Amino acid sequence: CxxxxxxxxxxxxxxxxxxxxxxxxxxxxxxxxxxxxxxxxxxxxxxxxxxxxxxxEYKCERPLICSHVCKAPCTANCPPCLSFCETRCVHSKCNKRCGELCVPCKEPCAYKCKHLQCTRICSEPCDRGPCNEPCDQKLKCGHDCIGMCGEPCPRQCRICNKHIVQEILFGTEDEPDARFVFLPDCKHLIEVTSLDKFIETAFNNQNEDTALRFPECPR
Incomplete structure (x- = not known):
């Protein structure tokens, strides 16, 4: 012994x-x-x-403020994130590392519709809010678009794709006048009033441990 x-x-x-x-x-x-x-x-x-x-001797693997995972040794201080930056706009995509400063886009902001138009450059906060008017476009099937003016048109139709459009997430999807936002990255449809409340709640519940990032799709 x-x-x-x-x-x-x-x-x-x-x-x-x-x-x-x-x-x-x-x-x-x-x-x-x-x-x-x-x-x-x-x-x-x-x-x-x-x-x-x-x-x-393990890797850190703690979430950084950018939400990426630290890959440095556990005993070292977390260095600036080395993942590729995910910032992009309709004009370009940042090709730097996440921990480096992005080069601000100097192009005119592309966020506009026939009702509202941002007058600032792309990298500045918009001086207009979202348009609350319904989209007046027609889908390929001939039915009205279920999206909002100035936003990407959803591919689904309220009539032809009823089972997809009215799939319940927040409880407002089956209302007859429900309007939807199409998220191009994940291809999901989110009812607009519920999405507004979801984002508002996400920002109001932030604390010192919250990563600096946009809210993710609730689906």
Missing amino acids: LPCGDFVDVPCCIASSLSELQRFPCPKPCNAVLTCKHKCVGTCGKCQNGRLHISC
């Missing part, structure tokens, strides 16, 4: 000497949970019987 209380096989020359036995490092895995929440990969002897653990 070693001083730490573990029973291990040791050479006879060590077992016969109390001083050698006391200096013999216990080879059993430590397996203690460190303050970083990772399991210690050291041995009982290397960690001085749990009094002083070796440095964590």
Whole structure:
């Protein structure tokens, strides 16, 4: 039995000497949970019987403020994010790393419809809000678009694709005058009043641990 209380096989020359036995490092895995929440990969002897653990050898994997995962060693301070930046607009896409400053787009803002138009450049906050008028376009099937003016037209029709359009998420999808926003990235339809409330709730519930990012699709 070693001083730490573990029973291990040791050479006879060590077992016969109390001083050698006391200096013999216990080879059993430590397996203690460190303050970083990772399991210690050291041995009982290397960690001085749990009094002083070796440095964590896992990757950090904590979410950065940009919502990407840190890939640095756990014991190091999180460096600026090295993932590629996801910022883009209708004119261009940022080709820098996420932790670097983007080059602001200088093109005129493309957010406009026949009712409202932003007068600022693309990289500045818009000086107009969303248009609340219904879209007046016709779908390929000949029925009215169920989207909002100035937004990408949903591909689904309230009549031809009723089972898709009225699939309940927030409870307002089956109202006869419901209007929808089409999300181009994920191709989902979200009822507009419910989407407004969802985004408002997401921003109002932010705290110091919230990543700096736009709300994700609720589906």
